[in-house]
Each structure stands twice: as structure tokens, then as C-alpha cells.
Amino acid sequence: MLYAGDHIAWTIGDTFRVLRGGIQRVSGVQSRIALHPIIAVRGAVPSRAWRHTPSLSNPKLFARDRMVCAYCGGRFRFEELTREHIVPVSRGGQDAWMNCITACRGCNGRKGNRLPEEAHMSLLYLPYVPSLHEDMILRGRRIVADQMDFLLASVPRSSRLYT
Numbered sequence: 001m002l003y004a005g006d007h008i009a010w011t012i013g014d015t016f017r018v019l020r021g022g023i024q025r026v027s028g029v030q031s032r033i034a035l036h037p038i039i040a041v042r043g044a045v046p047s048r049a050w051r052h053t054p055s056l057s058n059p060k061l062f063a064r065d066r067m068v069c070a071y072c073g074g075r076f077r078f079e080e081l082t083r084e085h086i087v088p089v090s091r092g093g094q095d096a097w098m099n100c101i102t103a104c105r106g107c108n109g110r111k112g113n114r115l116p117e118e119a120h121m122s123l124l125y126l127p128y129v130p131s132l133h134e135d136m137i138l139r140g141r142r143i144v145a146d147q148m149d150f151l152l153a154s155v156p157r158s159s160r161l162y163t
């Protein structure tokens with residue numbers, strides 16, 4: 001555990017949880033660890049995953065695109081949305097952030113196996129690859145307010161999370 005090993009360089013935010021451990025027999029003092037919403041870890045970033053592009057999933061894709069269909073501009077519920085490949089996979093398009101956009105079932109069906117220009121359908125917004133901090137937000141884990149401020153500070157202003 002990072003806290004126990006004195007690996008913390010600094011913390012941000014109020015203590016949001018205190019873990020209490022056992023009472024030491026000699027001193028009679030209960031061991032106690034205060035958790036902060038944000039911690040900086042000393043030394044190198046432990047995981048190589050930080051240097052990688054975030055993985056693509058429908059929940060994250062729809063969150064990136066604010067649940068809005070890129071073709072008709074309508075806002076839909078999760079079940080009504082699809083992962084639309086701008087260049088269809090059958091025509092060499094990649095299943096990746098830059099080729100994927102959120103579309104409602106109706107628009108996706110209408111576009112079919114065509115390029116947007118062939119279907120005379122234009123994109124109302126463009127795809128982009130989320131940063132890793134943005135990815136943490138998109139994953140929708142429980143994030144406390146201090147953490148959200150911290151994550152957003154490094155998310156580019158061009159991100160749709162700001163709109």
C-alpha cells in the first residue's frame with residue numbers, strides 16, 4: 001500500500017477517510033492513516049499503462065460524445081446509441097478512438113456501410129483520443145470533487161467534457 005510505505009510526495013484536498021488499524025500493545029496508540037483525495041507518489045510512475053492510449057469502450061465513447069448522435073445531433077439514452085465507425089470496418093476502418101463516433105441506431109442504420117460523404121451525412125463534431133486523465137473521468141468511477149478539479153485541470157479545453 002502506498003500510504004503505509006511512506007511513498008507519498010504530497011497530497012491535495014481534505015482528508016476524506018481515515019483508516020483505523022489495530023491498537024499497538026506497547027504504546028496503546030491506535031494506528032491511523034488519513035486518506036486524501038489526491039496523492040502524488042514518489043519516484044517513477046509505477047505502471048506502463050499511463051503511457052498508453054486509453055482503451056475504447058462504448059460507455060466511454062458515449063460519455064466522450066456527451067450521449068449526442070454525431071449525425072442528427074439528438075441526445076439519446078445509452079441503449080439507443082451505437083458505436084459508429086466513420087470509415088466502416090469492412091472497408092478498412094479501424095476500431096479506434098479516431099474512427100469511432102457516437103450515433104443513434106437510426107442514423108447508424110441509415111449510413112450503413114458507406115462513408116459519411118457517400119451517405120450525404122456530415123459529422124456535427126469530430127472524434128478525438130481522450131487523455132488519460134480524461135479517461136479516468138469517462139470511466140465514471142466515483143470521483144470526489146477535489147479529484148475532479150485536479151483531473152479537469154489537465155484535460156485540454158478542447159475536450160467535450162467542458163461543453
Ligand SMILES: [Zn+2]
Binds near residue numbers: 071073103
Ligand atoms: Zn442520429
